Amino acid sequence: GENVEQHPSTLSVQEGDSAVIKCTYSDSASNYFPWYKQELGKRPQLIIDIRSNVGEKKDQRIAVTLNKTAKHFSLHITETQPEDSAVYFCAARHGATNKLIFGTGTLLAVQP
């Protein structure tokens, strides 16, 4: 069935360092890959997304890469700041439906 795996489950970095979170999806028909940031007790907020016809997308300190052949996509955060600390979820959407399949989340802790 459809599945999205996400690693690592926890990630601790020093302020200013880079953070990378990786996801793998199983359904080759997936065509849309959003990343959500969730602070404690709050809603998931979309921070960046990528469509299957693009290999990379960047928005200031955040970038996402997609390797369709390997069915991998990754989130890259550069120059991390304490306010980047949160749980990050990747997700994949099948082209024929609109449901999102979420990864298991990564708790990012940025140490000042």
Added chain:
Amino acid sequence: EPEVTQTPSHQVTQMGQEVILRCVPISNHLYFYWYRQILGQKVEFLVSFYNNEISEKSEIFDDQFSVERPDGSNFTLKIRSTKLEDSAMYFCASSGLWTATEAFFGQGTRLTVV
């Protein structure tokens, strides 16, 4: 900026009782969803709704669950007879016309079944 709104923010209910969770999606969106998140776990898809009918549902969405769009603005999730394991954060989301547009999430309703 338009946003999805949900009420109530927190609902406590006795096991076996019915609950209705309410959502107002973004006004020009056509796709509506319910997701749930058990504490400390990932977000799980429950159901999607388009053109006044369910377009897809997960195995979690059994006969105890139903959704309705009673008017032009509200979208509701009903759990007929709540169980302890229904305790979770329930998120409503909506997205626009095209299939690959982003989904916007509401702030969630924390359901506690006691």
